[in-house]
Each structure stands twice: as structure tokens, then as C-alpha cells.
Amino acid sequence: DVKVTQSSRYLVKRTGEKVFLECVQDMDHENMFWYRQDPGLGLRLIYFSYDVKMKEKGDIPEGYSVSREKKERFSLILESASTNQTSMYLCASSLYGAPEAFFGQGTRLTVV
Amino acid sequence: QQQVKQSPQSLIVQKGGISIINCAYENTAFDYFPWYQQFPGKGPALLIAIRPDVSEKKEGRFTISFNKSAKQFSLHIMDSQPGDSATYFCAASMRGAQKLVFGQGTRLTINP
Numbered sequence: 001d002v003k004v005t006q007s008s009r010y011l012v013k014r015t016g017e018k019v020f021l022e023c024v025q026d027m028d029h030e031n032m033f034w035y036r037q038d039p040g041l042g043l044r045l046i047y048f049s050y051d052v053k054m055k056e057k058g059d060i061p062e063g064y065s066v067s068r069e070k071k072e073r074f075s076l077i078l079e080s081a082s083t084n085q086t087s088m089y090l091c092a093s094s095l096y097g098a099p100e101a102f103f104g105q106g107t108r109l110t111v112v
Numbered sequence: 113q114q115q116v117k118q119s120p121q122s123l124i125v126q127k128g129g130i131s132i133i134n135c136a137y138e139n140t141a142f143d144y145f146p147w148y149q150q151f152p153g154k155g156p157a158l159l160i161a162i163r164p165d166v167s168e169k170k171e172g173r174f175t176i177s178f179n180k181s182a183k184q185f186s187l188h189i190m191d192s193q194p195g196d197s198a199t200y201f202c203a204a205s206m207r208g209a210q211k212l213v214f215g216q217g218t219r220l221t222i223n224p
Contacts, residue, residue: 033211040216044214099144
């Protein structure tokens with residue numbers, strides 16, 4: 001089974017802090033994604049990466065950055081956390097050219 | 113054009129009934145239409161998917177109906193069970209694209 005593991009299930013951070021969300025996949029997938037999930041808004045793509053050191057902006061990249069130094073690891077960075085970034089964050093991976101995405105269990109981030 | 117619109121936002125069905133969730137899209141270049149199921153505290157997982165060369169796909173109690181001319185597709189859950197209570201997301205992808213576009217999600221509750 002494909003496994004996508006997010007480093008934290010729950011995080012509480014203060015406004016202005018720099019926050020790192022980590023994601024690791026074990027299936028040698030080329031593509032990795034970060035989504036944000038909010039009620040009534042579905043899953044919105046923040047950033048995705050189709051190769052090491054490659055990244056593309058998704059629909060809502062403002063306030064976020066990403067890092068992919070190794071194929072299996074994709075990090076989401078909140079440079080200066082704000083309360084409107086309180087949300088569920090989901091990491092996913094897929095094979096290049098294959099549309100099926102495999103998701104991690106999510107990180108619920110609360111910014112206070 | 114990249115949007116997928118999903119309805120209803122929430123749905124309550126009695127045990128044994130039929131649950132129906134609808135999605136509509138505009139982009140005729142979409143050629144892969146999956147449904148994801150998400151239980152509380154978990155990430156979404158692929159439930160069933162269809163390509164536009166067929167009008168219906170059935171897997172157990174779950175059926176996707178696809179109407180290419182209307183640019184709509186729907187998920188039908190027959191004999192709905194309390195264990196089906198979850199959030200369901202439709203999605204779409206273009207051939208060769210590396211990412212999915214998700215609908216807003218439907219929170220389904222099956223009453224015993």
C-alpha cells in the first residue's frame with residue numbers, strides 16, 4: 001500500500017511563527033501536493049511538485065512556500081503564520097502522468 | 113473553467129436508502145472523474161473513478177453515472193449504511209495533467 005505520512009496530526013502555533021509541515025511518501029512517486037481543506041470550500045491546491053527541487057503554484061499559494069530536496073519528502077512552510085491559515089492541511093502524492101492521488105491523514109493547524 | 117461544482121453540501125439519508133451526490137464541470141478537456149471518500153480524522157481515499165468513454169461504472173453498492181453532453185456526473189450509493197457516513201469529494205483531471213480539481217465536498221450522514 002502507498003503510504004503518505006504527515007509529521008503531525010495536530011499543531012498549535014502562534015501568529016507570526018514560522019511553521020513547517022512535513023510529508024513523506026514511500027512509493028517513489030514523482031508528484032507531491034499540498035492541499036488545504038476548509039468546510040464548504042473543498043480541497044484547494046496550495047503548491048505541487050513534479051520533481052525534486054521543482055515546484056508550481058496552485059490556486060492559493062499566498063502566504064506559503066514549499067521545499068522538495070528529496071523525492072520522498074515535501075515540506076510546506078508558513079513564513080509568518082496568521083489566524084486565517086488555521087485549517088486542515090493535506091499532503092498527497094501520485095505517479096507522474098497518473099491522476100490518482102494518495103493522501104496523508106492530514107495536519108490540523110490552529111494559529112492563535 | 114477549471115471548477116467542479118458539487119451538490120449538496122450536506123445530505124442525510126436513512127439506512128437502506130439511496131444517496132445521490134452530483135457534480136458539474138465546464139472544461140470539456142477533463143477526461144478522468146474520480147470520487148474520494150473521507151472519514152473523520154483521515155485523509156481522502158479513492159473510492160471509484162470513471163472516464164468519459166462510458167456512461168456508468170459500478171463497484172459494489174457504489175455507482176458513478178456520467179452524462180457527457182450535460183457535463184455532469186454523480187455518485188449513487190445503494191442500500192446506504194451508517195458506515196458510509198463520510199465526506200465525499202468529486203474531482204476531475206485533464207489528460208496529461210498532474211493534478212486534480214476537487215469539488216466542494218458533501219457531508220453524508222446515514223441515519224440508522
